[in-house]
Amino acid sequence: MxxxxxxxxxxxxxTIMVDNEAGILAKIAGLFTxxxxxxxxxxxxDITDEHDVSRITIVTHGPPAVIDQIHAQLERLVPVxxxxxxxxxxxxxxxxxxxxxxxxxxxxxxxxxxxAEVFRAKVVDTTTSSFIFELTGAPDKIDTFVALMKELGLVxxxxxxxVGMIRGAQAA
Amino acid sequence: xxxxxxxxxxxxxxxxxxxxxxxxxxxxxxxxxxxxxxxLFGDERIRHILVRHxxxxxxxxxxxxxxxxxxxxxxxxxxxxxxxAVTGIADAFLDSIPLVVIxxxxxxxxxxxxxxxxxxxxxxxxxxxxxxYLVKDPSQLASVIDEAFRIATEGRPGPVVVDIPKxxxxxxxxxxxxxxxxxxxxxxxxEAPADAxxxxxxxxxxxxxxxxxxxxxxxxxxxxxxxxxQELQALTGAPVTSTLMGLGAFPAAHKxxxxxxxxxxxxxxxxxxxxxxxxxCVGARFDDRVTGRLDAFSPxxxxxxxxxxxxxxxxxxxxxxxLVGDCGQVLRQIITxxxxxxxxxxxxxxxxxRIDGWRARNSLAYPKPTxxxxxxxxxxxxxxxxxxxxxxxxxxxxxxHQMWAAQHFHFDAPNKWLTSGGLGTMGYGLPAAIGAQVxxxxxxxxxxxxxxSIQMNIQELGTATQFRLPVKVFILNNEWMGMVRxxxxxxxESRYSSSYSDALPDFVKLAEAYGWKGIQIDTLDQLxxxxxxxxxxxxxxxxxxxxxxxxxxxxxxxSGAAHTDMLLYGDEVAGTMDDEAxxxx
Numbered sequence: 001m002x003x004x005x006x007x008x009x010x011x012x013x014x015t016i017m018v019d020n021e022a023g024i025l026a027k028i029a030g031l032f033t034x035x036x037x038x039x040x041x042x043x044x045x046d047i048t049d050e051h052d053v054s055r056i057t058i059v060t061h062g063p064p065a066v067i068d069q070i071h072a073q074l075e076r077l078v079p080v081x082x083x084x085x086x087x088x089x090x091x092x093x094x095x096x097x098x099x100x101x102x103x104x105x106x107x108x109x110x111x112x113x114x115x116a117e118v119f120r121a122k123v124v125d126t127t128t129s130s131f132i133f134e135l136t137g138a139p140d141k142i143d144t145f146v147a148l149m150k151e152l153g154l155v156x157x158x159x160x161x162x163v164g165m166i167r168g169a170q171a172a
Numbered sequence: 173x174x175x176x177x178x179x180x181x182x183x184x185x186x187x188x189x190x191x192x193x194x195x196x197x198x199x200x201x202x203x204x205x206x207x208x209x210x211x212l213f214g215d216e217r218i219r220h221i222l223v224r225h226x227x228x229x230x231x232x233x234x235x236x237x238x239x240x241x242x243x244x245x246x247x248x249x250x251x252x253x254x255x256x257a258v259t260g261i262a263d264a265f266l267d268s269i270p271l272v273v274i275x276x277x278x279x280x281x282x283x284x285x286x287x288x289x290x291x292x293x294x295x296x297x298x299x300x301x302x303x304x305y306l307v308k309d310p311s312q313l314a315s316v317i318d319e320a321f322r323i324a325t326e327g328r329p330g331p332v333v334v335d336i337p338k339x340x341x342x343x344x345x346x347x348x349x350x351x352x353x354x355x356x357x358x359x360x361x362x363e364a365p366a367d368a369x370x371x372x373x374x375x376x377x378x379x380x381x382x383x384x385x386x387x388x389x390x391x392x393x394x395x396x397x398x399x400x401x402q403e404l405q406a407l408t409g410a411p412v413t414s415t416l417m418g419l420g421a422f423p424a425a426h427k428x429x430x431x432x433x434x435x436x437x438x439x440x441x442x443x444x445x446x447x448x449x450x451x452x453c454v455g456a457r458f459d460d461r462v463t464g465r466l467d468a469f470s471p472x473x474x475x476x477x478x479x480x481x482x483x484x485x486x487x488x489x490x491x492x493x494x495l496v497g498d499c500g501q502v503l504r505q506i507i508t509x510x511x512x513x514x515x516x517x518x519x520x521x522x523x524x525x526r527i528d529g530w531r532a533r534n535s536l537a538y539p540k541p542t543x544x545x546x547x548x549x550x551x552x553x554x555x556x557x558x559x560x561x562x563x564x565x566x567x568x569x570x571x572x573h574q575m576w577a578a579q580h581f582h583f584d585a586p587n588k589w590l591t592s593g594g595l596g597t598m599g600y601g602l603p604a605a606i607g608a609q610v611x612x613x614x615x616x617x618x619x620x621x622x623x624x625s626i627q628m629n630i631q632e633l634g635t636a637t638q639f640r641l642p643v644k645v646f647i648l649n650n651e652w653m654g655m656v657r658x659x660x661x662x663x664x665e666s667r668y669s670s671s672y673s674d675a676l677p678d679f680v681k682l683a684e685a686y687g688w689k690g691i692q693i694d695t696l697d698q699l700x701x702x703x704x705x706x707x708x709x710x711x712x713x714x715x716x717x718x719x720x721x722x723x724x725x726x727x728x729x730x731s732g733a734a735h736t737d738m739l740l741y742g743d744e745v746a747g748t749m750d751d752e753a754x755x756x757x
Contacts (some may be wrong), residue, residue, distance in 0.1 A: 065490070076482070
């Protein structure tokens with residue numbers, strides 16, 4: 001009987017500078033689906049005064065040869081100016097923003113607020129029985145905080161996905 | 173001359189096409205392109221070739237592009253016009269053929285409303301085009317067309333779709349007589365870095381068993397690249413094999429020509445690839461039809477890969493030295509490097525002797541029946557012998573006849589061989605031949621077809637009639653979808669599921685119905701006369717050549733096997749295959 005085999009995977013963070021034109025996001029997201037690549041997270045926003053260039057950060061995983069293909073295939077798209085594999089050129093900073101809603105009373109509520117202080121999360125909304133925390137940081141910090149909140153009445157989580165940038169004075 | 177005035181989008185489109193040197197447009201009118209058709213009406217500068225189905229338009233434009241080296245232009249309406257053209261667009265994408273496809277679209281205000289003949293053309297073609305546009309303002313049209321042609325033709329060529337809503341075709345805008353200057357955002361690397369070239373030269377000079385493995389990139393680079401390939405080959409003495417798409421870039425008459433490689437390639441080319449110590453891949457992409465089983469592909473060689481598309485490097489086979497650049501440019505750089513270094517060709521006597529040993533297996537041999545039946549391979553051989561002096565342009569459909577043509581018809585120059593390699597599109601050959609004949613009116617253009625494939629775009633017979641194009645269709649009629657039947661015989665214990673060509677038309681009567689000449693060849697003694705009659709007739713001809721019904725195409729690397737495991741004629745062929753092999757295409 002035939003079985004499907006799996007290969008060893010690596011996780012990479014890519015930043016992509018693109019012309020801010022109609023359909024570019026569909027083109028990039030579609031490239032990943034059409035060629036069977038993975039998207040763990042994707043963020044996009046325009047970053048120039050003229051609103052003509054967008055910066056996309058994609059977190060992906062795959063075998064090294066596939067990561068190299070992803071890089072090359074992205075660069076081949078006409079509206080793509082530049083692709084940087086932060087994991088390859090590193091070290092880099094990766095940050096993510098999360099909104100975390102927690103509901104509870106008494107001890108749980110106090111403990112949630114105390115942990116939020118430890119994690120330097122901001123309270124951006126509150127009722128007598130709930131908080132929304134805003135937390136910025138590396139993804140694993142957010143993972144840890146969310147895990148702790150599960151015990152204290154976690155209602156829902158929203159995350160932006162990673163924005164990444166190379167350390168040091170140079171642009172990527 | 174600067175003409176300052178208001179012009180409609182449709183008029184600006186036509187002016188922009190003329191400015192790009194477009195002489196022919198292959199198309200089919202419809203509601204959403206009526207303004208463009210009106211702008212073309214009576215315009216002497218562009219000749220519109222009316223096809224019978226939009227797939228035919230795209231394939232005809234491909235054939236035109238492949239035969240002339242110029243981009244093919246397609247004009248179709250919205251919705252079904254565009255979706256019908258998609259197969260040809262996808263075909264051009266996989267075979268790197270430069271096309272600019274203009275599609276009409278419903279008016280901008282109706283986009284997204286499920287309007288009559290609306291389809292999301294830009295969405296549908298996103299992943300089978302090199303780039304595509306939805307033009308929402310007539311003032312952008314000229315620069316979009318300008319960029320579309322550059323993208324289609326520069327770097328690795330490919331299809332570009334320009335989708336134009338009907339209101340944008342009608343609305344007017346200021347027109348100065350030329351496209352406004354825009355930022356050039358597409359400039360592919362054409363020259364390889366000098367240090368990499370020097371390393372390539374050193375590797376070539378040291379190789380004792382080198383092979384040039386060339387592909388469609390050499391053809392796309394232009395006739396000069398084919399000449400430079402011969403020049404570098406002469407300096408090094410290395411034998412040459414080619415992919416299906418690259419046939420003609422190196423003369424088949426040359427003593428160092430190994431023939432095509434891969435699944436239906438020659439034994440000597442595949443063995444040479446397997447035993448080589450250096451492979452120089454020039455404009456090919458290590459396609460699965462070429463490599464066979466990847467872990468057994470050319471295990472002991474170092475590999476140089478010249479390709480203008482960085483994404484083709486290390487896609488399936490890891491190479492030792494990538495040279496990203498235009499084939500012609502990089503070949504010239506290597507030649508210059510070789511001459512500057514004062515290298516002499518290695519003594520390849522031993523390597524040649526090994527190759528001669530493999531060649532002696534005569535892998536293209538086939539049985540010769542004594543019954544008067546025509547073997548399909550023999551039909552191709554005779555077609556070649558009787559037409560070669562005319563340097564014909566050959567197109568094919570897809571299947572056994574295509575492989576037999578690749579094996580037994582020999583090409584000594586580029587741009588003479590038009591075939592659907594990557595996508596493998598049945599129905600490509602007839603419209604491609606029509607496009608080639610439009611671009612090369614004095615050439616002898618022959619579509620070598622199968623009885624099944626020819627029916628996939630048979631309606632284009634009318635196009636040839638209308639435009640008085642003397643194309644020839646040579647059908648190897650074995651009453652089967654031969655390649656499907658062959659695979660069913662080899663891997664599914666001869667369970668011939670739906671592969672018999674039942675209810676075939678009378679091709680001679682069909683030809684006559686369209687105003688063509690029809691010729692039927694039944695026996696060996698009619699073969700040469702039939703071919704001569706086809707050549708001598710000044711108009712279009714269908715030849716229905718009845719061949720041996722159950723001939724198989726050999727040699728063959730079975731699915732999932734290595735180059736060294738080729739099946740030759742007369743080999744014992746098993747009727748089953750394990751699931752791992754069956755799962756490969």
